[in-house]
Amino acid sequence: MICKTFDEILFSSNAKSKIVPLYTMNKLAYSILLAVLLSAVLPQLAFAQQYPGYAGSTMTLEQELILAKKKVEMVKAHPGEGSGTPYLNANGVVGASVISGAIFGGIFLAFVVRAKQYEFVQKRLAL
Numbered sequence: 001m002i003c004k005t006f007d008e009i010l011f012s013s014n015a016k017s018k019i020v021p022l023y024t025m026n027k028l029a030y031s032i033l034l035a036v037l038l039s040a041v042l043p044q045l046a047f048a049q050q051y052p053g054y055a056g057s058t059m060t061l062e063q064e065l066i067l068a069k070k071k072v073e074m075v076k077a078h079p080g081e082g083s084g085t086p087y088l089n090a091n092g093v094v095g096a097s098v099i100s101g102a103i104f105g106g107i108f109l110a111f112v113v114r115a116k117q118y119e120f121v122q123k124r125l126a127l
Contacts, residue, residue, distance in 0.1 A: 059067075075081075089095050
């Protein structure tokens with residue numbers, strides 16, 4: 001390997017014995033970063049578990065159950081109409097996938113064409 005990263009050089013076995021405080025500070029910094037990230041994520045997961053009583057909910061559990069029963073009754077009353085998710089609509093799943101695929105595919109195609117043009121020019125200049 002011709003080029004090593006800074007950490008590989010700095011924290012190799014020979015360098016580690018000479019600069020233990022720097023190695024320890026690096027591990028401490030990573031530990032603090034991990035603790036901060038976990039303390040930001042874990043409370044949100046804990047609040048996601050509780051159902052009633054959080055600030056964003058205005059409905060009680062009984063109201064949610066009544067609404068769910070009404071949804072089931074409506075589906076039973078209209079068989080064959082599906083779930084109501086417009087899959088083939090432009091606002092639906094397949095439509096949005098096709099549109100975003102066309103956009104990102106066009107961007108990819110533009111990059112490929114530009115790279116091929118660059119290679120062609122480099123070959124032409126080399127001759």
